[in-house]
Every structure is written in structure tokens, then in C-alpha cells.
Amino acid sequence: MDPKTASNLSFILNKPHDVTFSSKPVPTLKSSHDVLVAVNYTGICGSDVHYWEHGAIGHFVVKEPMVLGHESAGTVVEVGPAVKTLKKGDRIALEPGYPCRRCEPCLSGHYNLCPDMQFAATPPYDGTLTGFWVSPADFCYKLPDNMSLQEGALIEPLAVAVHIVRQAAVSPGQTVVVMGAGPVGLLCAAVARAFGASKVVSVDIVESKLAFAKSFYSTHTYMSQRIPAEQNAANILAEAGIDNGADVVIDASGAEPSIQTSLHVVRMGGTYVQGGMGKSDITFPIMAMCLKEVTAKGSFRYGSGDYKLAVDLVASGRIAVKKLISGIVSFDKAEEAFKKVKQGEVIKLLIAGPNEKIA
Ligand SMILES: [Zn+2]
Ligand SMILES: [Zn+2]
Numbered sequence: 344m345d346p347k348t349a350s351n352l353s354f355i356l357n358k359p360h361d362v363t364f365s366s367k368p369v370p371t372l373k374s375s376h377d378v379l380v381a382v383n384y385t386g387i388c389g390s391d392v393h394y395w396e397h398g399a400i401g402h403f404v405v406k407e408p409m410v411l412g413h414e415s416a417g418t419v420v421e422v423g424p425a426v427k428t429l430k431k432g433d434r435i436a437l438e439p440g441y442p443c444r445r446c447e448p449c450l451s452g453h454y455n456l457c458p459d460m461q462f463a464a465t466p467p468y469d470g471t472l473t474g475f476w477v478s479p480a481d482f483c484y485k486l487p488d489n490m491s492l493q494e495g496a497l498i499e500p501l502a503v504a505v506h507i508v509r510q511a512a513v514s515p516g517q518t519v520v521v522m523g524a525g526p527v528g529l530l531c532a533a534v535a536r537a538f539g540a541s542k543v544v545s546v547d548i549v550e551s552k553l554a555f556a557k558s559f560y561s562t563h564t565y566m567s568q569r570i571p572a573e574q575n576a577a578n579i580l581a582e583a584g585i586d587n588g589a590d591v592v593i594d595a596s597g598a599e600p601s602i603q604t605s606l607h608v609v610r611m612g613g614t615y616v617q618g619g620m621g622k623s624d625i626t627f628p629i630m631a632m633c634l635k636e637v638t639a640k641g642s643f644r645y646g647s648g649d650y651k652l653a654v655d656l657v658a659s660g661r662i663a664v665k666k667l668i669s670g671i672v673s674f675d676k677a678e679e680a681f682k683k684v685k686q687g688e689v690i691k692l693l694i695a696g697p698n699e700k701i702a
Pocket of ligand 2: 445454458460
């Protein structure tokens with residue numbers, strides 16, 4: 344694809360519920376280590392939908408028009424003179440956040456915590472729902488021949504799940520409860536199984552999501568009830584035949600009742616990881632955490648090695664991310680796709696790049 348003649352149409356959020364398509368100049372390489380990527384497919388994430396609806400997530404507020412999208416796969420169309428790992432025509436999964444590489448978190452191997460992170464579709468930075476994208480070569484992960492570009496677009500949420508499960512240090516034979524069966528919750532269950540968990544229970548409030556979880560990687564499911572958190576926790580353990588609490592509980596929902604249940608479902612000395620983002624402040628069962636000496640951790644985006652492992656889990660056939668793709672829509676249907684995701688009719692919708700022909 345020739346960036347001189349191809350489209351660089353972009354899908355832009357002006358303010359909540361106000362989006363436009365506009366053709367932007369094709370970006371140029373900023374460093375000799377950069378590559379120019381033609382974007383083939385982009386998945387819609389809950390965070391994109393949240394910006395579209397509310398114009399802000401926490402302290403990230405959309406003040407200027409911003410291109411949406413960050414879950415992308417593409418094809419390398421130009422390489423900088425210092426790039427040794429990629430060539431024109433390589434198909435890649437795009438890691439969409441670029442840290443400073445110089446601060447203490449960066450140098451200690453935790454670049455996801457870089458205070459100067461430039462992350463796609465997080466204001467003030469534009470996202471990847473566009474024709475062409477410039478990335479440092481080392482944030483592009485070459486897809487093996489047996490992986491499609493559509494699967495490549497699922498690597499971003501899978502990397503989020505890999506980071507969460509690594510934070511939880513899931514090991515073979517463990518029992519894991521995952522609160523929430525949206526894309527990240529489903530992928531956490533899949534990664535936990537790949538890490539050797541013997542039982543993985545998915546918990547949600549939507550029956551169809553649980554049915555899907557059962558057909559994906561969860562060994563058990565539980566439909567959360569409007570009852571006290573302790574009772575939901577007891578039901579989850581009974582349902583899965585887990586005696587003294589789960590070794591690991593992951594909250595991938597961000598919902599207050601789920602977080603409360605999490606602290607009651609985890610065993611003495613177990614691990615709880617918060618991956619989902621909901622309200623900033625909630626009522627938290629801190630006594631349970633203290634008395635059980637729970638190890639509690641947060642998880643934010645992804646860091647060293649997470650994308651690489653995510654690609655490997657798909658390429659080796661251990662995680663069939665393809666099953667999550669509900670459909671692929673053309674670029675001009677981006678707004679309708681956002682509406683569908685908002686209505687919860689789909690698991691993961693991909694938007695084809697503006698230069699992509701779809702059937
Ligand atoms: Zn995302
Ligand atoms: Zn940094």
C-alpha cells in the first residue's frame with residue numbers, strides 16, 4: 344500500500360457523542376528507529392466507548408478532537424534506516440503506548456508506569472482508527488504466518504490479560520475466580536488456563552456472557568445474584584467444588600459488588616488482583632483482606648514481555664482469540680460499531696482500516 348496515494352481517513356471524537364471522519368496528513372517517521380504502519384484492523388475497547396459517551400476517563404479528559412482506537416494490527420509500509428527487526432510487508436500487532444524509556448519506572452522494567460507515557464486514544468494523544476500510524480519498531484510484534492491480522496488486533500486485550508495473570512502469579516493446579524466475562528475477563532480465564540490453573544470460574548450478571556465463557560476457557564461459571572457478597576462468594580465456591588477459597592481471584596469488572604465478593608472468595612493467604620476499572624471509590628471489605636492476609640495487587644495495561652507472550656499464546660494454538668470476534672465492519676461504519684458495543688450486543692467488533700476491502 345502506497346502511503347502517498349492511500350487514504351489516511353481518521354475517526355475523530357470531537358466531544359461526547361459527536362464524531363467525524365476527517366482525512367489527516369500521513370504521519371512521518373520521527374526517529375530512524377520508527378516504522379510506518381498501514382492499519383488493517385482495530386478492535387473497539389470499552390475505554391474507546393467510554394470516551395465516546397463521556398469524553399473522559401478519570402483525569403484523562405478529551406479537550407481537543409481526538410482520534411479513537413488502540414487495539415490494532417497492521418502492515419509495515421516503510422522502515423527507518425536504523426530498523427533491523429522489521430521489513431516492508433511484515434504484518435504486526437501494534438503496541439499502542441510509548442514510554443519515555445529514561446525514567447525510573449522505565450529503567451526498572453515497568454514502563455507501563457511511565458509518567459510520560461504517550462498512549463493511543465488517551466488524551467491528548469490520537470489513536471489508531473486511522474490509515475497510517477508511526478511506531479518505534481520495538482513496539483511492533485511480527486505476526487507469524489499462521490496468524491491473521493484479525494487475530495493480531497486481539498493481541499492488545501490479550502496482553503492486558505497476560506499482565507493481570509502475571510500480576511496474580513497463577514501457577515499449575517491453582518483455582519482461579521474471574522469476576523466479569525467481558526473480553527478482558529474471558530481472556531484472563533484463557534491465560535489462567537494456559538498458565539496451568541485447574542479450575543477457572545467466570546462470574547457475571549449476564550447469562551449469555553457466561554454461556555460464552557463456558558464455551559471458551561472457563562471450567563465453571565456462576566451467575567451473580569442480588570445477595571450479600573459473602574453469600575455469592577460461598578455459592579461460587581460450592582458451584583466449582585472449591586473447599587477453602589480460591590487461590591487467586593481476579594476482578595475484571597470494576598463493579599463494587601464483584602470487588603466485595605472477590606475478597607470473600609479468595610482463600611487464606613490467597614491473591615487478589617484488580618484489573619477492571621469502574622468507580623474511583625468503593626466500599627471495600629478491608630477486614631477480610633487483613634484477616635486472610637491477602638496479597639492485593641493492581642494491574643495497569645501491559646509491560647515487558649506481555650505482548651510477546653500474547654502473540655505466542657495465539658500462534659501456538661493455546662488461546663483461540665478468533666472466537667471473540669463478533670464481526671468486522673468497514674471504516675465508514677465505525678460509529679454504528681460503537682453503538683453496537685455500547686448496547687452489549689457483541690463481544691469484540693473489529694473496524695477495518697480505511698484502505699481495507701472487506702467482503
Ligand atoms: Zn483496550
Ligand atoms: Zn518513562
